[in-house]
Amino acid sequence: MIELTAVNKYYQNGENKFQVLQDINLKIAAGEFLTIMGPSGAGKTSLINLIGFIDRSYLGSYKFNGQSYQTASDSALAHIRNQSVGFVFQNFKLIGNNTILENVELPLLYGGMTKKKAKPIVEQALERVGLPNSSQKIPNELSGGQQQRVAIARALVHRPKFIIADEPTGALDSKTSSEIMQIFKELNRTEQTTIVLVTHDPQVSQYGERLIKLLDGAIIADEEVKHRALL
Numbered sequence: 001m002i003e004l005t006a007v008n009k010y011y012q013n014g015e016n017k018f019q020v021l022q023d024i025n026l027k028i029a030a031g032e033f034l035t036i037m038g039p040s041g042a043g044k045t046s047l048i049n050l051i052g053f054i055d056r057s058y059l060g061s062y063k064f065n066g067q068s069y070q071t072a073s074d075s076a077l078a079h080i081r082n083q084s085v086g087f088v089f090q091n092f093k094l095i096g097n098n099t100i101l102e103n104v105e106l107p108l109l110y111g112g113m114t115k116k117k118a119k120p121i122v123e124q125a126l127e128r129v130g131l132p133n134s135s136q137k138i139p140n141e142l143s144g145g146q147q148q149r150v151a152i153a154r155a156l157v158h159r160p161k162f163i164i165a166d167e168p169t170g171a172l173d174s175k176t177s178s179e180i181m182q183i184f185k186e187l188n189r190t191e192q193t194t195i196v197l198v199t200h201d202p203q204v205s206q207y208g209e210r211l212i213k214l215l216d217g218a219i220i221a222d223e224e225v226k227h228r229a230l231l
């Protein structure tokens with residue numbers, strides 16, 4: 001589904017050219033649960049921005065289902081992004097003045113669905129993340145873990161091809177983190193949702209089935225996670 005070949009990326013800082021991604025070769029198949037780890041500055045965000053169709057200034061090839069979007073227009077890129085990717089962030093990024101229903105229905109409305117049609121689908125997504133009967137609340141009435149559940153519901157409500165989760169447990173305590181990671185694991189296991197997850201936390205990295213380590217923009221390890229069954 002996702003295929004990066006010889007991808008390099010540079011940032012220009014005044015006169016200096018800084019290489020943030022170095023010769024990345026990476027294939028991610030549909031249904032995989034891939035975790036990306038690496039120290040601060042390793043290039044994790046740059047890599048997922050590229051995979052998630054946020055950024056397309058790179059050298060090399062990124063093909064998604066056999067097609068490159070490197071020269072696509074901004075609107076074509078936004079279209080493929082909205083259709084194909086669900087994003088989950090460290091700080092949830094929910095709209096504070098909107099109800100949970102209004103937050104989660106957004107990707108469906110972007111896709112042209114009416115509010116009436118969207119409502120039962122939103123309710124179902126909220127149920128899937130363990131938050132039934134909360135659609136009329138606003139984000140501030142929920143705990144951090146509950147807000148992250150809402151963000152996951154929003155990420156998957158329109159059935160994207162894959163989910164990118166950037167430090168999704170970074171703002172949560174360890175008990176809540178493991179609850180959130182169980183949701184990702186279940187989604188992957190029962191619905192074959194493809195997940196690309198970035199984390200600093202070695203514990204969190206054990207929920208996926210494959211772990212990639214980035215250092216100075218290069219992949220230095222690509223390994224199977226062995227102790228997954230114990231979680």
Ligand SMILES: Nc1ncnc2c1ncn2[C@@H]1O[C@H](COP(=O)(O)OP(=O)(O)OP(=O)(O)O)[C@@H](O)[C@H]1O
Pocket residue numbers: 011012013018020038039040041042043044045046047
């Ligand atoms: N727009 C930019 N212009 C110039 N340099 C940048 C830009 N964005 C990121 N960088 C640099 O590229 C390097 C990698 O950044 P990136 O955010 O991809 O790393 P990261 O692994 O996600 O780090 P963190 O874990 O701290 O989020 C950093 O050294 C950063 O300073």
